[in-house]
Amino acid sequence: MKDFAYARADNAAAAIDLVSRTPGAKYLGGGTNLVDLMREGIEQPDALVDVTHLSHRIEELDGGGIRIGAAAKNAEVANHRLVRERFPFLSQAIVFGASGQIRNAATVGGNLMQRTRCYYFYDDAARCNKRRPGAGCDAIGGFNRIHAILGTSESCIATHPSDMCVALAASDAVVHVEGSDGARRIPMVDFHRLPGDTPEVDTNLRRDELITAVDLPALPLARNSVYRKVRDRSSYAFAVVSVAAALRVEDGAVEDVRLALGGVAHKPWRAVEAEGVLRGADATEGSFRRAADEELRNARGYAHNAFKIELAKRTIVGVLNGLTDRERAR
């Protein structure tokens, strides 16, 4: 690993100041992705500014929402009483991700900032447009069972591996960021990018912008929510497909719904098309299937991952059936 300078920031302004005036500087959260990438030589920062001592408060917002300080550990969020009660699918998504040890070290900000990646991104002997823009992509014609089926480009078919971010995308979460040009709020669904012809850029953050908090606006229907992760082994593996869903049924019809998919795209995939079909529709398997078909209409399979298209549809239907049963029992 290349040597680098290190500093611990005591507040956000100091961290932003350091990164903005130090070329090659990056923010450091728990390090569970960044340190690994540095050891592999994929990330080579000249300086790291440790932001794990900034706000990790989890507090209630007026109206019933929740604000999560960006330095909160993933595990702290998963086990917070308010999150478990009001956004159970967020708790679930987090404990479906990584391992207990990693969830204790990884921060919320760092979870958002982990690289969208695939095996070829890590393999120095392979071509990867993410690692070296313009080099080409060996995943598209290679072994691509785990790769994306939605929003892909000729440059990149990697997936964003976070489980937490899928539940955040379904929750209408808002990301608070601050940089030398001031503060702004970015809806979670606009935070990450599709690859297009610049797959080396994962997010819409500017270089010195720091994530300070993530807001979960009040979302009463999220009390009836679930995260389902389909993977090749039952623990400690990335999603082949995952679904985060919250559902409200009144008089047999879908009153409101939130739906997002993981393991299928370069970013957490908010299923806007499916939600549009579902709102007002009968809460029946037929409606759920139509909604899933609509969402996956433009999906594209590659040599080894075309099965994900049908798997995603069936997982959506299964999750919505389960939530409907719970609503009936309410």
Add this chain to the structure above:
Amino acid sequence: MQRDAGGTTISLRVNGTHHDLRVEPRVSLLDALREGLGLTGTKKGCNQGGCGACTVLVDGTRIISCLALAVMYQDREITTVEGLAQDGELHPLQAAFIERDGLQCGYCTPGQLLSAVGMMEEFRNGMPSSVSEDVPAGPAELSPSEIRERMSGNICRCGAYNGIVEAVRQTFDGEAAW
């Protein structure tokens, strides 16, 4: 920001003892423990966060030390396998690993032990797992499937998993309904 040639002096508190040592910022907590302090009980397996052999406790919370930079963990209370036994007496979990054959080659054992101690603390605090039925209510009991799920970050290439689960179960039996 300046680089300090030859590294910087940090203080680490390990198993109740204070140590000052000189490290470059790129030195992992794992390497600082093993190479800097000679505490070789903590093992280097994959060195990329996948196997759990390097698990230690920081202020009672389990983390993997291979992806942690030593400079980040100054003045925290770090516990390694060397700190589990007290006054010459094995930790009950260590004794249970022996009794239940929770190991074969033993290389993953320090990580398994620290991970299980940290895992129990999480369970006591109501942390749900992906196999918990009711997330708002938290886990009902530390069943074998809960143990397996919560310990999935620790790989045992000898496959001593049945013994490991039994040892964890036996040790914490008084705390949970089986």
